Amino acid sequence: MELNAQDIITWMHKTNERLQNNKDYLTTLDQAIGDGDHGINMARGFKEVVNKLDNENYETASDALRDTAMTVMSKVGGASGPLYGTAFLKLATSLKGIDPVDESSFKTGLEEALAGVKQRGKSDQGEKTLIDVWIPVMELFDNNFSPEKLTDTAEKAMENTKDMKATKGRASYLGDRSIGHLDPGSVSSFYLFTSLADTVKGGE
Amino acid sequence: MDSVGIVLVSHSSKVTEGIRDILNQVAKEVPVELAGGTDHGEIGTSIEKIQEAIKQAHTGSGVLIIYDLGSAMMNAEAAVEMSGFDDIEIANAPLLEGAYVAAVESSMGKSLSEVKQSAEMALEE
Ligand SMILES: Nc1ncnc2c1ncn2[C@@H]1O[C@H](COP(=O)(O)OP(=O)(O)OP(=O)(O)O)[C@@H](O)[C@H]1O
Ligand SMILES: [Mg+2]
Numbered sequence: 001m002e003l004n005a006q007d008i009i010t011w012m013h014k015t016n017e018r019l020q021n022n023k024d025y026l027t028t029l030d031q032a033i034g035d036g037d038h039g040i041n042m043a044r045g046f047k048e049v050v051n052k053l054d055n056e057n058y059e060t061a062s063d064a065l066r067d068t069a070m071t072v073m074s075k076v077g078g079a080s081g082p083l084y085g086t087a088f089l090k091l092a093t094s095l096k097g098i099d100p101v102d103e104s105s106f107k108t109g110l111e112e113a114l115a116g117v118k119q120r121g122k123s124d125q126g127e128k129t130l131i132d133v134w135i136p137v138m139e140l141f142d143n144n145f146s147p148e149k150l151t152d153t154a155e156k157a158m159e160n161t162k163d164m165k166a167t168k169g170r171a172s173y174l175g176d177r178s179i180g181h182l183d184p185g186s187v188s189s190f191y192l193f194t195s196l197a198d199t200v201k202g203g204e
Numbered sequence: 205m206d207s208v209g210i211v212l213v214s215h216s217s218k219v220t221e222g223i224r225d226i227l228n229q230v231a232k233e234v235p236v237e238l239a240g241g242t243d244h245g246e247i248g249t250s251i252e253k254i255q256e257a258i259k260q261a262h263t264g265s266g267v268l269i270i271y272d273l274g275s276a277m278m279n280a281e282a283a284v285e286m287s288g289f290d291d292i293e294i295a296n297a298p299l300l301e302g303a304y305v306a307a308v309e310s311s312m313g314k315s316l317s318e319v320k321q322s323a324e325m326a327l328e329e
Contacts, residue, residue: 037248073282077248079275082282120278170274 001145001200003101005058008065010202012053014195016046019188030184033171037078038184045076045084060099065092079169080185083117083130090116107141114138121168128164128171128178130185133157137193147197154193161186208310208319209235209261212303213254213271213280217241223300230304231311237261249276254283258292266291266316270302270323293320301326 003011019026019042026039049071058064065088073085094109095101101109114134123129136157140149159182166178169185210227212220220240227236237257242248254269261267269280269292277294284292293316295302302323309322 035247037246041248073286074250074252077242077250077275079278081251082275082278085282120281 001103001106001141003061003106003200004099005061005064007100007199008061008068009050009053009058011196011199012046012049012064012068014198015192016050018191018195019043019046022187022191026184026187029182029187032181033166033174033178034184035170038080038188041076041078041080042188045072045081048075060095061101062092062095062097062099065095068092079121080130080188082120083185086116086120087113087134103145104142107138110134110138110141123168126164127168128161128166128183128186129168130183130189132161132164132183133186133189133193137189147201150197150200151194154190154197158182158186158190205313206263206265207231207234207313208265208306208316209237209263209267210303210306210310211237211239211254211257211261211267211269212299213249213257213269213276214240214299215247215249215273215276217245219272219299223303226300227303227307231307234307234310235261235263236303236307249279251279251283251286254280255287258283258287258289262289262292265310266293268292268306268310268316268319268323269294270297270299270306272299291316293317295320295323297323297326 023039023043027036030036030038049068052067052071069085069088069092090113091109094112098105118124125135133154136153140153161183166172171178212223214220217240220238224236237260239253239257243250258267271277271280280294305326306319306323309319
């Protein structure tokens, strides 16, 4: 697997498409255990991301990721804005000077992104958040990676959040009532990573 | 010495406006800036609004931020990191009571760390 600036742009376009198509579904999920704005937040923010990316020229994957991060940070809102924004910013910083991005650098980048998200959210694995999707995904790189496995892993991780009890974010106010529902942030993270799988597949 | 500026971060702009009315009664001269609701006037918090409020509230004595639910703290932290100032603090305090105590202390010319500490003890006897 290798990623250049154009791949990042493709990745964000594919993510945006899924978010637009599933906006109402994400909102329904967030209505069950949150405040019902996750679909709106993500759809609005990623629309801005692709606008931004389409109107600039990028030399490296890191540069494209940095603009993604800044746009997500300020345009998504909610908790997912600072969380995804921080993740992309850490990823961009970690990949600076590496182009095209190889698999092992990407893994390191995801590790740093995860550390940033945990710090931002004061959260960790098993709290029914998007972290529960990012961890198994990160572990896949440099470890018999394939795009099919990426989609599979992200999907299973997303489904595993259903039985968890939320201890962070707005869903945590519901306590046991959060059990039995998918975590909306984990579903949007599944869209993100299955879009990455599509991007990588397209480039092979 | 300027008084410490105060930024109120809430999911609702009405909440921040109401709290400012209460603070103005006791500490008119203290800069109180609001970051309530999203950029689109909906319920939520916005990094851009918080950044702007920090800029407006900033005095030579720094700024204290007080926040409410969920994403408010994350967005406040991100805005502080992006502000480039090193004299911004975030108080872990109840929004109304903390802001009230902070405004009073700030009007008495207390330092940023003193104002923050008082806000965080707002509910103690
Ligand atoms: N502290 C946290 N740490 C990690 N992830 C979190 C945290 N809080 C929320 N999340 C993730 O963010 C998702 C919710 O994002 P959303 O944009 O709907 O924010 P929100 O909770 O509505 O924010 P707000 O507090 O503004 O209402 C959750 O599904 C979860 O995956
Ligand atoms: Mg929400």
